[in-house]
Amino acid sequence: MALLRHFLGQFPSHFAKSSSRQVVETAVQESKISALFWGSKKSVEPKELNVSLQDSILTGGGLEKQISPKKISLSIISSISEVSSNEWDACNLDATGPDKFNPFLTHAFLSSLEESRSAVKETGWMPSHIVAKDETDNVLGVVPLYLKRFCICYAVHTANFYLPSIPMGEFVFDHSWADAYYGFGSRYYPKFQCCVPFTPVTGPRILVRNTPFRDQLFDVLVSALKDLAAKSQVSSLHITFPTEKEWHSLKEKGFLQRIGMQYHWKNHNYKNFDEFLMDMKQSKRKNIRQERKKVSTQNLNMKRLRGYEIKARHWDTFYSFYRNTTDNKWGTPYLTRDFFHNLGSKMGDQVLLVVAEEGDELVAGALNIIGGDTLFGRLWGCHPKAYYPSLHFEACYYQAIEAAIELNLNTVEAGAQGEHKIQRGYLPVMTYSCHYLIDEAFRKVIEEFLVRESNQVKLVMKLIRDSGPLKEGVQ
Numbered sequence: 269m270a271l272l273r274h275f276l277g278q279f280p281s282h283f284a285k286s287s288s289r290q291v292v293e294t295a296v297q298e299s300k301i302s303a304l305f306w307g308s309k310k311s312v313e314p315k316e317l318n319v320s321l322q323d324s325i326l327t328g329g330g331l332e333k334q335i336s337p338k339k340i341s342l343s344i345i346s347s348i349s350e351v352s353s354n355e356w357d358a359c360n361l362d363a364t365g366p367d368k369f370n371p372f373l374t375h376a377f378l379s380s381l382e383e384s385r386s387a388v389k390e391t392g393w394m395p396s397h398i399v400a401k402d403e404t405d406n407v408l409g410v411v412p413l414y415l416k417r418f419c420i421c422y423a424v425h426t427a428n429f430y431l432p433s434i435p436m437g438e439f440v441f442d443h444s445w446a447d448a449y450y451g452f453g454s455r456y457y458p459k460f461q462c463c464v465p466f467t468p469v470t471g472p473r474i475l476v477r478n479t480p481f482r483d484q485l486f487d488v489l490v491s492a493l494k495d496l497a498a499k500s501q502v503s504s505l506h507i508t509f510p511t512e513k514e515w516h517s518l519k520e521k522g523f524l525q526r527i528g529m530q531y532h533w534k535n536h537n538y539k540n541f542d543e544f545l546m547d548m549k550q551s552k553r554k555n556i557r558q559e560r561k562k563v564s565t566q567n568l569n570m571k572r573l574r575g576y577e578i579k580a581r582h583w584d585t586f587y588s589f590y591r592n593t594t595d596n597k598w599g600t601p602y603l604t605r606d607f608f609h610n611l612g613s614k615m616g617d618q619v620l621l622v623v624a625e626e627g628d629e630l631v632a633g634a635l636n637i638i639g640g641d642t643l644f645g646r647l648w649g650c651h652p653k654a655y656y657p658s659l660h661f662e663a664c665y666y667q668a669i670e671a672a673i674e675l676n677l678n679t680v681e682a683g684a685q686g687e688h689k690i691q692r693g694y695l696p697v698m699t700y701s702c703h704y705l706i707d708e709a710f711r712k713v714i715e716e717f718l719v720r721e722s723n724q725v726k727l728v729m730k731l732i733r734d735s736g737p738l739k740e741g742v743q
Contacts, residue, residue: 319344335480348378351399355407358477360373371637372467400488440701442506460500490517503705512700515700527726528699534695536742539673573622582633587605632659648664695738
């Protein structure tokens with residue numbers, strides 16, 4: 269798996285900063301990049317956005333030709349609180365459908381990030397959401413958008429996997445692109461990021477109501493994003509972890525395509541955990557049973573808590589675990605204590621907290637969010653003064669699998685990265701991102717890089733699947 273780490277997020281070496289002028293000049297010649305990249309390296313401090321977006325007229329097509337044209341006004345809001353939760357969530361639900369409901373795109377989750385001061389201007393995430401309304405002020409579409417003012421690098425921990433020097437909360441590794449911009453005297457930040465902060469979960473990013481004008485409104489919102497990026501004089505616009513359908517549509521609108529990889533567990537209508545184990549190869553099945561046995565012999569009691577079962581003391585303790593993780597692994601605690609309390613209060617039974625107790629003391633926890641057909645594993649942490657062998661595998665992976673089987677969910681998404689997940693039944697799946705770069709010369713270089721990177725990702729995915737942990741014929 270060192271192969272994957274080598275290729276993901278690496279930029280051509282001749283674009284790195286160099287003390288040798290000769291190397292830089294050679295790079296310019298090889299890549300046909302002119303001196304237009306030289307200039308001030310100082311990042312521009314963005315002010316509040318003062319950009320107006322053009323209104324549009326939507327007309328019916330096909331069977332809808334008799335429908336009256338609809339005027340759509342677009343605006344940029346600096347807080348999700350400026351849209352009612354009902355209107356925002358209606359856009360989300362129509363975009364996903366109830367079966368694929370995505371909890372991270374809800375007003376509750378996104379407002380928890382903003383209200384807790386986790387995703388705000390001061391932390392490098394300036395909310396700049398786009399809202400589309402009709403003549404009677406009905407919200408027909410929304411786009412979760414942030415102006416990334418700067419990059420904070422830190423050691424990220426997701427589902428017990430640590431990865432240093434990742435741009436804070438983005439999970440699509442473009443820091444080498446930023447280095448390349450800087451090396452040529454230009455600036456990469458600020459940039460626009462269309463995503464859910466700190467959350468590498470696939471889902472729609474252009475949230476549109478189900479109306480006869482749906483496709484037209486999608487096109488209008490994408491055009492508005494590109495127009496906003498140009499008017500704001502940022503380097504680029506990035507749409508990370510969109511759906512595959514959006515990914516293909518955005519290519520037609522001038523966005524560069526990028527793929528990544530995560531590890532997901534699939535539920536093949538299992539009745540219980542043992543039935544799942546029977547689909548594993550014998551050596552992997554034996555290893556999992558041994559790991560689970562270690563936990564049971566350590567006087568630990570595992571519990572899965574939901575909704576009202578999760579008390580304030582649980583959140584306070586879990587936050588201390590979270591801080592232990594970030595503090596001890598050279599990290600920055602991007603989520604505040606208030607975020608966890610807000611999340612528990614607003615999302616209720618959608619929150620599943622796996623906890624480990626030793627006697628009356630809480631010693632570890634894993635935070636999960638329940639979606640329409642998926643259990644999403646998010647964060648893990650444990651007591652700073654104790655070590656429990658195999659506990660993180662139990663709390664993050666095996667408890668999540670058991671919960672998904674009980675809740676009849678199709679998938680467990682256990683977070684970004686983590687090759688150790690493979691032998692525990694989590695297989696590679698493709699993730700997507702789209703990138704719109706203003707500078708055409710730099711765009712061409714990055715486009716060439718993305719083609720090479722995509723080939724490597726596909727190769728690694730095939731190698732993993734060919735030698736995967738499941739019996740032959742089980743996918």
